[in-house]
Amino acid sequence: MYLLKIINSGSRYNLHSHTQFCDGHAEMEEFVVEAVGRGFTDYGFSPHSPIPFASSCNMALDDVPRYLAEVDRLRGKYGDRIRLYASMEIDYISSEWNASTDYFATLPLDYRISSVHFVPSDDGYVDIDGRFENFRKKMAVYFHNDIRHVVRLFYQQSMAMVEAGGFDIIGHFDKIGHNASLFSEGIEDEPFYRSLVDDLVSLIIERGLIVEINTKALSRSGRLFPARRYWERLARAGVAVAVNSDAHEPSLIDSGRDVTLAEYKVLLQNIEYNTLTDNTK
Template sequence: MRASYHTHSRYCDGKGNLEDYVQRALELKWKVLGFSAHAPLPFETEWTLKKEDLPLYLKEAFMLKEKYKNEIQLYVGLETDYIKDTDINIPEGLDYYLFSVHYVRTEKNDRLIPVDGPFDMVEKGIQECYDGDGKAYTVDYYSQYREMIRNKRPVLSGHLDLLKKNNKNNFIFNEQESWYKDEVEKTLKTVKEFGCILEINTGGLSRKYTDTAYPSPWIIEIMKEMEIPIVLNSDAHNPLWLDTAYGETEELLKKIGYKTQRALYDGIWQDVPIG
């Protein structure tokens, strides 16, 4: 069964109305779809919901849930950031929450580096806050990802290795180096310990940032060995991208050994066949 619980409309950094995503899901004959606008942050950004737009987003999302209840199951959520030492207020009582790390807080200068921001911004942050040491930056990212899992205990967690988006030509790290693999495995052990679902995210493929989904295939292999549950999400920022790269990613997951994924369906997270 195909679905996506990671979508972004005009309310944050995506294109199209919420209803456009519903219509596209119906075209694809999907049975379920989730809305996950970027939750507001305590500072201004260009890519999250504005605080004043949050009630409008929720009102429209729940209206559509009722309007289409006989055609498709719609679930209303938020993609919620974890930022070290930062309080982020999010509304309670939504259908689900997708937790992600988009900023690394640095000890030096106490700055926030946007993990998937423009390359020059990430490069500048690593130079100024880590003296050009990509390893130290990467270690901080995974450390803060583990903090998120331990402190928030999310049901669903997003794009584990998002920082590879800006890692062209191994600018930040080499995935084959032992220290990097150690950081990933430590993080996966924390995910397993707290029973979190990890998403397989095709957003980097649809926007041509990466050659593979998040996380990389070798990481998914370790996830399978650890029996970490997964959900395939598109991270669509355009209704037309709702199922981008699903076919090839499903084949990869099956080759690795996954036969099922988790889906929020009939009001509960449950195992469903992949595809």
């Protein structure tokens, strides 16, 4: 599959990137110009998908044809210098609205990323991503400040997303860890949290998904998604890993990628070395 080829070939790529049709801060052409300038060979757009309720971050359903046409136009103009892909970061909302449902399954996309940003509450779906100040307010308004409940909801949505399928790459699969640990320090070390992630990773491995390591927050908060503590299990299971910047502006298309790729490579080499020495004992 060509995605694996891109990831494994050492070519310069980014497969997760936003646009003017969602919450990106620049026109798609500006991202392409930046990518060409930096010697990228492969660049994929993945605007936040349409969802069945109002959201300022997500693409409107009516804009989807315009988005796809813009990828085509840019391919025509820059296709001799870079391979461009039309993707989407498809939100898992429910069994009726996700990457596997008819609408997304039949869209002419090159590949699909799927991520969880919303969890259900008694008063509708709540975006649990984004700034901690907002997250803290929502915890009081929608969830009686029950952080463990919200963490469980996030991983329930994630499990349901992987079960439903219809996508190639799972986006930032432990994203809730950031806001949850700011809300309740050390929560990611708690057995209930570890077991939720373990179950999700088992399912990811079973389904043969590509896992993204998302570098968007690395320069700001030092965090990668998924966190480093989960990498070894992924690597030992032979999971294909894509390192994506999740750029919302052109200057950040490469942000955090080189150091993260290098770090992951060292981990792979260490595992290989240990396996070899174990086998010779």
